[in-house]
Amino acid sequence: MPNSMRYCQTCRFELSKRGFKRHTLSVVHRKGKLIRAMLERDCITHAEIARRIGLTRERVRQLAQVMGFATGRSRHAICRMERRRKEMAEFFVQAQKRGFAVELLGKKSAYINGKLCIQRQACWHDVGRSEYKYTCLSIRRPSVKFDICAWKLPDGRFLILPKQLTGFTQTTFNPEESDRLGTNSSSHYYRDYVERWSLLGRPRRSK
Numbered sequence: 067m068p069n070s071m072r073y074c075q076t077c078r079f080e081l082s083k084r085g086f087k088r089h090t091l092s093v094v095h096r097k098g099k100l101i102r103a104m105l106e107r108d109c110i111t112h113a114e115i116a117r118r119i120g121l122t123r124e125r126v127r128q129l130a131q132v133m134g135f136a137t138g139r140s141r142h143a144i145c146r147m148e149r150r151r152k153e154m155a156e157f158f159v160q161a162q163k164r165g166f167a168v169e170l171l172g173k174k175s176a177y178i179n180g181k182l183c184i185q186r187q188a189c190w191h192d193v194g195r196s197e198y199k200y201t202c203l204s205i206r207r208p209s210v211k212f213d214i215c216a217w218k219l220p221d222g223r224f225l226i227l228p229k230q231l232t233g234f235t236q237t238t239f240n241p242e243e244s245d246r247l248g249t250n251s252s253s254h255y256y257r258d259y260v261e262r263w264s265l266l267g268r269p270r271r272s273k
């Protein structure tokens with residue numbers, strides 16, 4: 067650091083020795099921590115930061131640059147990505163963790179390996195006889211187009227079925243080890259399809 071420069075610990079950037087005194091009295095310095103905290107949030111715009119602390123947007127942009135933050139545009143891209151990731155249905159988050167490339171179409175639908183996948187929720191179904199009351203789950207056939215549907219089970223696992231196996235409007239199945247596979251009118255082997263990720267094909271990278 068040249069002798070004529072001083073480094074401000076609060077704002078984490080250097081300025082000329084001459085400008086330092088004036089800097090310590092400035093809004094930027096006094097609100098340095100606040101500005102930094104705001105800049106660290108990708109989903110706030112420079113304009114909004116400017117409005118909150120009474121600086122111009124251009125000044126915030128300059129500060130962000132000096133403080134080493136990404137430009138407004140890339141912050142916005144990060145923000146959009148983050149927001150989509152947060153909104154993404156759990157099935158797609160899990161798929162990504164398993165190495166699948168997920169092309170989101172909406173919160174609950176995405177292409178994975180060229181297959182149209184959707185997520186739905188399975189609910190406990192009261193079968194009527196108390197000893198089985200807690201072992202049957204109810205699923206409904208989605209009314210939208212899909213190739214694969216993943217129903218989220220209450221324990222966090224997924225029942226993953228290809229469209230060919232969804233010839234029902236609503237049905238029940240038993241996710242637990244038991245002789246009873248479902249209700250009398252609808253017994254099937256869906257338990258074999260719990261966590262059947264192989265239906266999605268091969269992940270892009272193996273884990």
Ligand SMILES: [Zn+2]
Pocket residue numbers: 074075076077078089090094095096098
């Ligand atoms: Zn400072």
